[in-house]
Amino acid sequence: MKGLNLALGAAGLAAFLLLGEAVPRLGLVKDAYFPPTSRIAGALGDELADSAFWTALGDTLTGWAVGLAVAACAGVVAGVVISVVPYLREATASTIEFLRPIPSVALIPLAVLLYGTELRSVLLLVVYASFWQILIQTLYGVQDVDPVAEETARSYGLGTWARIRYVLWPTALPYVMTGLRLAAAVALILTITAELVIGAPGLGARIAVAQTSQAVPDMYALIVVTGVLGLLINVGARSVERRALAWHQSVRGEVAV
């Protein structure tokens, strides 16, 4: 069954690539703007051989990873503190609901004013976008603490810190993991966007350069790379989730007793 699915998936992808080859070659679209698959593959090969590409990839991954890490730490800590301190949740709810929907992209002018085309500019946008994902999930997760588990912990004399560590955190973890997975995807989008629009070094900036220099196949090749990055990030996040939540119902499935 798994083998069949894999084969079907490969066949679908192959058909898609063939279509990409055939459509421009048949003259259905202008191949100047939509080069056939083989030309894109060739450009991708050239990119992979170019050390500048790897530097750009490194810049992009640095922006993504640092931004995500900062957002994750800040989001989790803020989420737990807001939930644990009495009245803080009520006091912050409206502010969070106001700040959260502001699109990160709207902060681009501010980022440029503050940091120009530095990495910090990218980080500002990435952190802003991913922070809310993680904060909101942490807030939900902390609310999910089972009253019986909480009472058990209290009856055995677990103090506030021990209850956070042994009860609240494991309860919130599945939510935090979901937040992290969503944030990882958003962080990549914002990293590329920031590089593309602001011109901070990275894959986004390289896409912009390819576009302005009419290197259309290279542009597509770089877009393919960003797509692959997104895919890998999602796969990675899911495997981290599975490892961290082996005990959770969503991962362990139903156990026959």
Place this chain on the structure above:
Amino acid sequence: MTFVKGQGMLDVRGLKKVYEGSGRRVEAVRDLTFTVDAGELVCLVGPSGCGKTTLLKCMGGLLTPTAGEVLLQGERVTGPPPGMAFVFQEYGRSLFPWMRVGENVELPLKQKGLSRSRRRELVADALRSVGLADAAGAYPWQLSGGMQQRVAIARALAYEPQVLLMDEPFAAVDAQTRADLEDLVRGLWRERGITILFVTHDIDEAVYLGERVVVLSASPTVVQEQLKVDLPDDRDQLHTRVAPRFAELRTHVYEQIQAAKRGTPRDAPEDAVKTDAPPPA
């Protein structure tokens, strides 16, 4: 006040709990007074919804009573006392699914600050006592309901409490498992000499297990009657349950509960206090 010390392990005096919230005022427990002596196994029965859980949570320091007090060895209970362990009805939620059985049992001991070797010893001993010596590495959700409740009991035992509070611990397991667990609790009680307060809605269970049965009235709750169970110490599911004395006792408790439901408490609290403990000076 002085005579109280050393006499009662647990003293509940004039306990009252009123829940207030969203314009509703619910008097769960009106006025409860009773004593549990050291090493006693006392069962609390009452009609459903009579505030048994509220009472137990007040005793365990999980709830603050509106009036009255609970004394553990003469000390007023203001929070969960270290000498007390709680076994909840909802074992599936009371055990932490993210920890293995051994870790679940060990966690309270870590909080007590015991050494690693001592913790291991206690965990192994407690799991052996409940017949789960080789389940330490499993996750709670890999075990059956009865086994999970055994783990919860092991966790309580490892904590080495003087008093064990059990809140309808076997209400959610099947009848056969329940019989086994009842024998387990009696066995552990005789072996370890812990004071046990066992809350149940099952009259047979109360009579079978207890040295004494405290019958509670319907809400608002007072003590309807206290009854000494004069069955032999050696009890077993087969013979004890068909003994004539067992039938008499269970009939008596049943009648009391029916009377409680109808709301005709016979001034039992005063009587009972006179027979079991002198009234507070």
